[in-house]
Amino acid sequence: MSIMVKIEEKLYQNRYIVDESRPHIQIRNDAVCKSCESQACTVCCPAACYTKNETGSVTLATDGCLECGTCRVVCQDKENIQWDYPRGGYGISYKFG
Amino acid sequence: MVEKFDAIVIGAGPSGNAAAYTLAKQGLSVLQLERGEYPGAKNVQGGIMYAAELEKIIPDFREDCPTERHIIEQRIWLLGDDNYIGTNYRSDAFNSETPNRYTIIRANIDKWFSEKIREAGGLQICETTVTELIRDPSGKVIGVRTDREGGEIHADVVIMADGVNALLARRTGFQPELAPQNVALAVKEILFIDPELIQQRFGLKDDEGVVIEIMGKVTKGMVGTAFLYTNKESLTIGIGCLISDFKQGAIPPYKMLEDLKNHPVIKPLIEGAEMKEYAAHMIPEGGYKAVPQLYGDGWMVVGDAAHFNNAAHREGSNLAMASGRMAAETVIELKQAGKSFNAANLAAYKKKLDDSFIMKDLKKYRNLPGIMHENKQFFGAYPDTLTAAAHNWFTVDSVDKKTKEKEIMKSFVKKRSVLGLVGDAIKLVRAVR
Numbered sequence: 234m235s236i237m238v239k240i241e242e243k244l245y246q247n248r249y250i251v252d253e254s255r256p257h258i259q260i261r262n263d264a265v266c267k268s269c270e271s272q273a274c275t276v277c278c279p280a281a282c283y284t285k286n287e288t289g290s291v292t293l294a295t296d297g298c299l300e301c302g303t304c305r306v307v308c309q310d311k312e313n314i315q316w317d318y319p320r321g322g323y324g325i326s327y328k329f330g
Numbered sequence: 331m332v333e334k335f336d337a338i339v340i341g342a343g344p345s346g347n348a349a350a351y352t353l354a355k356q357g358l359s360v361l362q363l364e365r366g367e368y369p370g371a372k373n374v375q376g377g378i379m380y381a382a383e384l385e386k387i388i389p390d391f392r393e394d395c396p397t398e399r400h401i402i403e404q405r406i407w408l409l410g411d412d413n414y415i416g417t418n419y420r421s422d423a424f425n426s427e428t429p430n431r432y433t434i435i436r437a438n439i440d441k442w443f444s445e446k447i448r449e450a451g452g453l454q455i456c457e458t459t460v461t462e463l464i465r466d467p468s469g470k471v472i473g474v475r476t477d478r479e480g481g482e483i484h485a486d487v488v489i490m491a492d493g494v495n496a497l498l499a500r501r502t503g504f505q506p507e508l509a510p511q512n513v514a515l516a517v518k519e520i521l522f523i524d525p526e527l528i529q530q531r532f533g534l535k536d537d538e539g540v541v542i543e544i545m546g547k548v549t550k551g552m553v554g555t556a557f558l559y560t561n562k563e564s565l566t567i568g569i570g571c572l573i574s575d576f577k578q579g580a581i582p583p584y585k586m587l588e589d590l591k592n593h594p595v596i597k598p599l600i601e602g603a604e605m606k607e608y609a610a611h612m613i614p615e616g617g618y619k620a621v622p623q624l625y626g627d628g629w630m631v632v633g634d635a636a637h638f639n640n641a642a643h644r645e646g647s648n649l650a651m652a653s654g655r656m657a658a659e660t661v662i663e664l665k666q667a668g669k670s671f672n673a674a675n676l677a678a679y680k681k682k683l684d685d686s687f688i689m690k691d692l693k694k695y696r697n698l699p700g701i702m703h704e705n706k707q708f709f710g711a712y713p714d715t716l717t718a719a720a721h722n723w724f725t726v727d728s729v730d731k732k733t734k735e736k737e738i739m740k741s742f743v744k745k746r747s748v749l750g751l752v753g754d755a756i757k758l759v760r761a762v763r
């Protein structure tokens with residue numbers, strides 16, 4: 234059984250308070266991603282914030298981030314993700330949780 | 331001048347709320363800081379709430395606590411590819427005046443609890459992220475820094491109730507980073523639906539509820555579980571697996587959730603419901619062996635941040651509330667005795683934990699996380715063999731029963747040799763003894 238999933242459609246239901254041009258997570262060094270065999274962040278992130286790009290590296294877009302911390306945990310050996318919370322009040326704001 | 335409180339509580343989830351409420355109720359000056367837009371804005375729970383621990387803190391909580399349904403039936407299902415085998419337990423005795431378990435919508439509970447804290451005189455400030463613990467030259471924690479302007483605040487003791495990421499403790503060097511095999515990632519959705527359909531599909535009346543815990547093929551052989559819970563006007567459905575397994579890259583979590591929703595056994599239960607929110611959160615599942623240092627000079631850590639979670643029984647919020655209460659009671663006792671909040675005195679908190687169900691239960695299951703992690707057959711081979719056996723047994727054809735029995739036995743042994751089967755049984759018994 235294989236079903237197509239549009240993650241955007243899921244995230245679209247959520248409420249976010251976006252902190253314009255202040256991403257709370259950053260990739261430290263592009264070259265490290267390029268040489269990373271697993272690029273596990275691209276599969277593990279529940280909001281698909283990480284995608285493999287044309288250059289063979291990884292692109293990060295934090296807009297849909299659910300602030301779970303999974304990417305930081307999977308990348309801890311390489312320490313290539315600078316992970317912080319958004320400023321107080323910003324980011325995902327669950328109505329139900 | 332820097333403001334000073336008896337205690338600062340970081341986080342407004344169940345652990346922080348239990349701590350702040352207990353402190354405020356005893357008249358201590360308490361400041362609670364929460365990074366969300368409102369309490370609950372960042373939080374995720376299945377969610378089943380267990381009454382006992384909340385009752386200890388707020389005995390008459392049932393008067394106005396916004397619970398969803400009280401649970402009269404528990405189902406445990408093992409899903410195969412297009413089938414399930416399972417057990418259900420339903421009892422009218424669960425329709426008591428004081429039910430023991432409720433389904434909840436987490437944001438509603440956190441807001442309600444926070445209101446109680448304010449009524450008790452606690453000061454709660456939201457939209458404020460604590461960025462750092464402030465320590466004196468001896469290393470003692472004396473306050474916090476926040477991302478607000480002039481955001482330095484002091485206190486006699488700081489209680490970290492900041493959840494599974496526990497960034498503050500990790501950055502201060504009080505805890506190492508979470509190991510991928512010690513933490514699960516769960517994703518869930520809330521699906522709104524006509525309450526009459528809930529009652530029909532699950533055989534319920536009024537505020538009665540059903541919860542289904544799910545294992546099997548839906549986790550694709552990874553160590554994990556899924557759930558489907560009934561709320562008043564909605565259903566929540568979710569699935570979670572160890573991050574060490576997700577890391578292998580077989581399938582993204584949202585795809586796993588979508589497959590669960592489309593499973594032939596699950597689909598009819600959620601048919602016609604409207605998805606209103608998609609959430610993700612980690613769950614600390616390393617158990618006893620993953621519990622970090624719990625206190626030090628001027629600080630304590632409670633709830634998920636202290637790795638207090640009983641994955642085998644899907645309990646977390648109750649351990650959170652109990653540990654928050656115990657930390658607060660430790661503060662109150664030391665304060666009354668005029669003692670300082672150094673590590674030696676705060677060891678009383680650890681003693682309370684050791685004497686309670688929190689550490690006793692974690693200790694009992696201390697080997698379970700490792701066994702699950704190393705024995706994937708519990709999540710792959712067994713669901714298949716069991717459902718196939720049931721299918722064989724319940725298919726009435728011209729094969730005699732004795733031959734059927736033999737076929738079933740053979741299928742078990744084929745998947746997992748007799749020794750393997752016996753070994754697994756022993757492992758499981760040892761792990762939960």
Ligand SMILES: Cc1cc2nc3c(=O)[nH]c(=O)nc-3n(C[C@H](O)[C@H](O)[C@H](O)COP(=O)(O)OP(=O)(O)OC[C@H]3O[C@@H](n4cnc5c(N)ncnc54)[C@H](O)[C@@H]3O)c2cc1C
Nearest residue numbers: 341343344345365372376378460492493633634646647650
């Ligand atoms: C999908 C899922 C299903 C679950 N189901 C159940 C269930 O059915 N029953 C059950 O009992 N448990 C369940 N749990 C576990 C339960 O949700 C947790 O154990 C519980 O929420 C832990 O409470 P806590 O207060 O320790 O942490 P949290 O609830 O995570 O609260 C931490 C708070 O701290 C705040 N915070 C964090 N860092 C900072 C900072 N630096 N500054 C300011 N504020 C900060 C956060 O915004 C948050 O409000 C489930 C968990 C998940 C993810």
